[in-house]
Amino acid sequence: MSRPLRVAVIGAGPAGIYASDLLMKSDTPVEIDLYERMPAPFGLIRYGVAPDHPRIKGIVNALHKVMEKDELRLLGNIAVGEDVTIDELKQFYDALVFSTGATGDRDLDIPGSDLEGSYGAAEFVGFYDGNPDFKREWDLSAEKVAVVGVGNVGLDVARILAKTGEELHVTEIPDNVYEVLKTNQAKEVHVFGRRGPAQAKFTPLELKELDHSPTIEVVVNPEDIDYDEASEAARRESKTQDMVCSTLEQYAIRDPKGAPHKLFIHFFESPVEILGEDGRVVALKTERTQLDGNGGVTGTGEYTEWPVGAVYRAVGYRSDAVTGVPFDPNAAVIPNDGGHVLTEPNGEIVPGLYTTGWIKRGPVGLIGNTKGDAKETIEMLLADYADGKLDEPAKPEKDDVITFLEDKGLAYTTWDGWHQLDAEERRLGEAEGRERKKIVEWDEMVKHSRKDA
Incomplete structure (x- = not known):
C-alpha cells in the first residue's frame, strides 16, 4: 500500500x-x-x-x-x-x-454513601484541578473529614484538605478554587484503610511529601503497624512497599511537630456505614479488622464511630x-x-x-x-x-x-490552539507571580484555542 x-x-x-x-x-x-x-x-x-x-x-x-x-x-x-x-x-x-x-468514581457500596457531604474523590479532584466538567463551588465547612482509601488519590485529597488556601495559591489553581480553599475549616483529616501498611497503595515519595507542609502533622497509631507472614513477604519482594512501610513506621514513633492540621492515617478500619442526621453526614462507622495470615483481613466485631462532617470516597476511578x-x-x-x-x-x-x-x-x-x-x-x-x-x-x-x-x-481545537491556550494561562499566572493560572470555563478554553481559526 x-x-x-x-x-x-x-x-x-x-x-x-x-x-x-x-x-x-x-x-x-x-x-x-x-x-x-x-x-x-x-x-x-x-x-x-x-x-x-x-x-x-x-x-x-x-x-x-x-x-x-x-x-x-x-x-x-x-x-x-x-x-x-x-x-x-x-x-x-x-x-x-x-x-x-x-474520570468517574467507583461506588463505595455501604449505607449512607448518598448523604449530603459524601463525595466521590474524583468529584473533588475535578473541582480543584479546574476540570470544566465539574462544579465550581465546594462546601469545606467540616472541621473533621474522612477519606476512605489508601492510594495516591486518597492521599492527594487528604493533603489538599489539610493544606491552607495560601499554600496552594502559588500553584496553577483557578481563582474559584482558591476562593473556596480559603474558606476550608478542616482541622482533622482521617484517612482509612481496610488492611495494613504492607497493603497500602501509596508511592513512597507521595507519602513522604505529606510531611513537607508546615501546616500538616501526620499521625499514625503504633498499634496499626502490624504485619503477618504475607505482609512481610510483600515487603521483601517490593522495595517500594518496604519504603512505604518504613515511612509509616517513622510517622508512628516520632515526636509531634506541633502543626495546626492533623492528618491521621488509620489502618485495619473497614468502613461499614456513613451515618447521617437530617440527610447530612455526621460520622463514619468502621469495623476493626485483623490480618488473616495471607495479607487479607477479617472483621473483629469491634466498631467505632468517627465524628466527621464529610466523607471522601477514594476507592478508585471508573x-x-x-x-x-x-x-x-x-x-x-x-x-x-x-x-x-x-x-x-x-x-x-x-x-x-x-x-x-x-x-x-x-x-x-x-x-x-x-x-x-x-x-x-x-x-x-x-x-x-x-x-x-x-x-x-x-x-x-x-x-x-x-x-x-x-x-x-x-x-x-488543534495543537497550535493548545499553544495559544497555554500561553494565555501562563500570562495569567505571570501577573500573580505563578507559573500559570488554569482557565476553567469550557467556552473560554475554546475561545483562546481558536483565536487564530
Whole structure:
C-alpha cells in the first residue's frame, strides 16, 4: 500500500500519546489523528494530578515532544461517539484506538454513601484541578473529614484538605478554587484503610511529601503497624512497599511537630456505614479488622464511630462507555483480548477497533503500566495491518476528515490552539507571580484555542 497507515487515537492523555508514539516509532509510515473530548490535551495529567505536584506534571514535557511530531495531529473539543459516530470515523481510518481513560468514581457500596457531604474523590479532584466538567463551588465547612482509601488519590485529597488556601495559591489553581480553599475549616483529616501498611497503595515519595507542609502533622497509631507472614513477604519482594512501610513506621514513633492540621492515617478500619442526621453526614462507622495470615483481613466485631462532617470516597476511578463501542459495565472496561476490542468478554474481535490504558485494563497502575499497555496494543494493530486484516477506509486522504468536521460545524481545537491556550494561562499566572493560572470555563478554553481559526 503506497499511502500511510491512517489511525485515529481517541483520548489525548498519556495512554493515547504513548500509543501514538509507538506507532510513529514503528517501521510503518503512519498518519495519526489524536481526538480529545476536552479542548486541551493531556487527560489526567492536566485534570487528575494535584496542583501542588509540579514534579509529576513534568511528564507533560515528555508528552509535548511526542505531540510536536509531524505525523501526529490533535483534534480536540470533539466527543467521539456523540459529535461524530464510530461508523463516521471508520470512513477515514484503517484503525481506531480507544484510550479514553477513567474520570468517574467507583461506588463505595455501604449505607449512607448518598448523604449530603459524601463525595466521590474524583468529584473533588475535578473541582480543584479546574476540570470544566465539574462544579465550581465546594462546601469545606467540616472541621473533621474522612477519606476512605489508601492510594495516591486518597492521599492527594487528604493533603489538599489539610493544606491552607495560601499554600496552594502559588500553584496553577483557578481563582474559584482558591476562593473556596480559603474558606476550608478542616482541622482533622482521617484517612482509612481496610488492611495494613504492607497493603497500602501509596508511592513512597507521595507519602513522604505529606510531611513537607508546615501546616500538616501526620499521625499514625503504633498499634496499626502490624504485619503477618504475607505482609512481610510483600515487603521483601517490593522495595517500594518496604519504603512505604518504613515511612509509616517513622510517622508512628516520632515526636509531634506541633502543626495546626492533623492528618491521621488509620489502618485495619473497614468502613461499614456513613451515618447521617437530617440527610447530612455526621460520622463514619468502621469495623476493626485483623490480618488473616495471607495479607487479607477479617472483621473483629469491634466498631467505632468517627465524628466527621464529610466523607471522601477514594476507592478508585471508573471508566465511561463510548457510544457505539462494546463496554463491560461490571468491570467498567472495553472488552478486549489485550488490544483488540471484543464484542463482549471473550467474544469476537471487532475489526479495526483497539483499546489501551485504563479503559482497557481498569484504573490501576502507573505510567510504566500505561506504556506496557500501549506496546501490547500497537503490536497487535501493526500485525493486523501487515496481515491485511484491516479494512480500507473509503476516504483515506488526510484532509478528508477535516472537510467532514468543518461541514458538521464542529469547533475543533488543534495543537497550535493548545499553544495559544497555554500561553494565555501562563500570562495569567505571570501577573500573580505563578507559573500559570488554569482557565476553567469550557467556552473560554475554546475561545483562546481558536483565536487564530
